[in-house]
Amino acid sequence: MTGKRILGYIFIVLASILSLSIIGQLPSLFETIIGIFFIFTGRLSAEKTGMIIGQTIFWVFYLILTIYVWEAGIKRVKKNEKTKI
Numbered sequence: 001m002t003g004k005r006i007l008g009y010i011f012i013v014l015a016s017i018l019s020l021s022i023i024g025q026l027p028s029l030f031e032t033i034i035g036i037f038f039i040f041t042g043r044l045s046a047e048k049t050g051m052i053i054g055q056t057i058f059w060v061f062y063l064i065l066t067i068y069v070w071e072a073g074i075k076r077v078k079k080n081e082k083t084k085i
Contacts, residue, residue: 008076015069022066032056 022029035052038044044052 004076008073011069011073011076015066015073018062018066018069022062028055029059032059 032052032055035044035048036056039049039052
């Protein structure tokens with residue numbers, strides 16, 4: 001087993017943990033999504049608006065990171081299949 005495959009398995013384990021934590025934080029994610037719609041109604045204070053924008057940036061970064069780690073792990077675990085022309 002090469003170092004790339006071991007790193008791939010580590011990435012997959014890390015991505016699994018990140019995915020499970022997303023499931024555990026679903027109420028917070030939904031609250032943020034609903035809060036985005038309330039920003040446009042103008043019924044929120046400046047503090048609450050800033051909080052929702054910050055949470056939105058966090059969730060976008062977190063979801064992109066999770067997807068990237070999944071893809072990097074799967075890519076490194078796959079065997080390199082060289083096709084002959």
